[in-house]
Amino acid sequence: MSTHPAIHELLSIRRFRPVESLPWLLAAVAYFFLPQYLQLGSQILIMALFALSFDLLLGYGGIVTLGHAAYFGAGAYTAGLLAKYGWSEPISALVLSGLVAGLLGTLAGAVILRTKGLALLMLGMAVSLLLLELANHAVGYTGGADGLQGMNVAPLFGQFDFDMFGKTAFLYALAVLLAAWLLVRHLVNAPFGRSLIGIRQNPSRMQALGVSVWGRRLVAFAISSFLAGLAGALSAQTNQFVSLSVFSLELSGIVIVILVLGGVGRLYGGMVGAVVYMVAQDTLSKDQPAFWLFWIGLLLVLTVLFNRGGILGIVDMLRSRFKRGEKAQ
Numbered sequence: 001m002s003t004h005p006a007i008h009e010l011l012s013i014r015r016f017r018p019v020e021s022l023p024w025l026l027a028a029v030a031y032f033f034l035p036q037y038l039q040l041g042s043q044i045l046i047m048a049l050f051a052l053s054f055d056l057l058l059g060y061g062g063i064v065t066l067g068h069a070a071y072f073g074a075g076a077y078t079a080g081l082l083a084k085y086g087w088s089e090p091i092s093a094l095v096l097s098g099l100v101a102g103l104l105g106t107l108a109g110a111v112i113l114r115t116k117g118l119a120l121l122m123l124g125m126a127v128s129l130l131l132l133e134l135a136n137h138a139v140g141y142t143g144g145a146d147g148l149q150g151m152n153v154a155p156l157f158g159q160f161d162f163d164m165f166g167k168t169a170f171l172y173a174l175a176v177l178l179a180a181w182l183l184v185r186h187l188v189n190a191p192f193g194r195s196l197i198g199i200r201q202n203p204s205r206m207q208a209l210g211v212s213v214w215g216r217r218l219v220a221f222a223i224s225s226f227l228a229g230l231a232g233a234l235s236a237q238t239n240q241f242v243s244l245s246v247f248s249l250e251l252s253g254i255v256i257v258i259l260v261l262g263g264v265g266r267l268y269g270g271m272v273g274a275v276v277y278m279v280a281q282d283t284l285s286k287d288q289p290a291f292w293l294f295w296i297g298l299l300l301v302l303t304v305l306f307n308r309g310g311i312l313g314i315v316d317m318l319r320s321r322f323k324r325g326e327k328a329q
Contacts (some may be wrong), residue, residue: 023271031167039165039166045279046234051270053227057258059265060188060221062200064077065112066252067124068228070131073246075101075229077135080242083151090237094176097233098226105225106108106218113217121164125249132226139187147243151236162238169238176234177271179247180227185267187223196220216298257296263310272311 024262030041057063078097087093135142142148155161160168187193193217198206203213236242245251254277262273277296278329284292307313 013298020325023268024174024178031170031174035165035167040168040278040282042166042169042238043235044175044274045170045177046231046238047255047258047278048271048274049173049177049234050228051255051262051274052177052180052184053224053231054255055259055265055267055270056184056188056220056224056227058259060193060196060200061217062218063113063221064121066121066123066249066256067126067128068224069247069249069251069254070124070128071101071107071225071228071250072232072235073128073131074104075232076109076246077148077232078235078244079233079236080148080151083153083237083240088152088154090156090172094230094233094237095099097236098220098229100191101132101224101232102226106222106226109218109221109225113154113214113221118119128247128249128252132244135244139317142242145244147241148236149241151240151242153237153240155267162240166238173234173238176230180230181267183223184227188267192216192219198283213293256323259310261310263312266310269310269312276311289293 017122027041027045031038050068053071054068056243057068058064064291065082073172075097078100079093082088082093108123108127112120112127115123136144138144153162156168156172162168187197191254195211199211199216207213214254232246235246258273258277260273261269261276276299280296284295288295298324303310307317310318
């Protein structure tokens with residue numbers, strides 16, 4: 001009995017391929033052979049998780065918003081406040097922080113997703129700015145402009161302290177990123193993810209087919225906010241400090257830049273983009289602290305002009321040319 005081509009294609013997409021293990025093997029290599037960069041590595045993993053959360057919205061749902069830092073910040077402040085006021089166990093605080101961010105995303109998305117275009121962009125920004133001002137004025141709890149300090153994060157599983165070398169933080173962030181990636185991979189390759197792509201391409205047709213466009217987008221928004229909250233909580237727990245910058249429009253812009261550099265709608269795009277952006281920031285800001293953003297901007301312009309698929313798009317293009325060359329021979 002032959003399988004329908006569409007079903008066969010869907011099953012082949014969901015099947016794990018050996019190349020998918022490469023980023024995780026590289027992370028293991030970095031842990032063992034680049035111990036001096038583990039603190040930077042943990043921040044790269046956190047930004048990769050944040051970018052992965054946003055990719056679910058932008059790359060698969062086609063939802064463009066400039067306020068995704070609101071949910072990163074909500075997770076960061078929740079984890080920070082829990083750690084400051086007695087809830088020091090990191091994993092339960094991490095999950096609770098993600099749930100708070102997910103709830104916020106559900107409530108905000110219920111309003112934001114009823115709009116489109118410029119109104120959607122402005123409402124997304126407004127949520128982030130409102131939370132920033134709220135955190136700035138609640139000085140007694142959040143520290144205001146001085147940031148949230150005095151956090152007490154207990155050892156992971158009661159055994160592993162968050163040491164100054166970043167070993168525990170790196171493995172902790174890597175485990176959370178892997179779990180989040182497996183979740184998103186399952187979602188985007190399941191019927192839910194396929195419907196999101198259909199909504200991104202033609203919402204009117206999907207509505208005519210009986211799909212609740214607003215409902216599917218809201219679920220994606222809630223899941224994305226939950227994952228962004230996890231990234232924010234990881235940042236708070238590993239740095240043991242939270243500043244108002246977690247709500248900034250700059251952070252919302254950075255995650256877009258990371259996705260564009262790596263490749264939108266590719267699962268690994270956020271990871272590749274996070275590595276490129278964070279390493280470039282760390283390297284260039286040391287050599288040229290006043291001009292490193294210029295080089296990031298130039299790289300972004302070149303990426304958009306010559307390959308909108310980002311770095312992974314370039315890899316795909318080279319691979320397809322190599323295959324065509326083999327066939328020609």
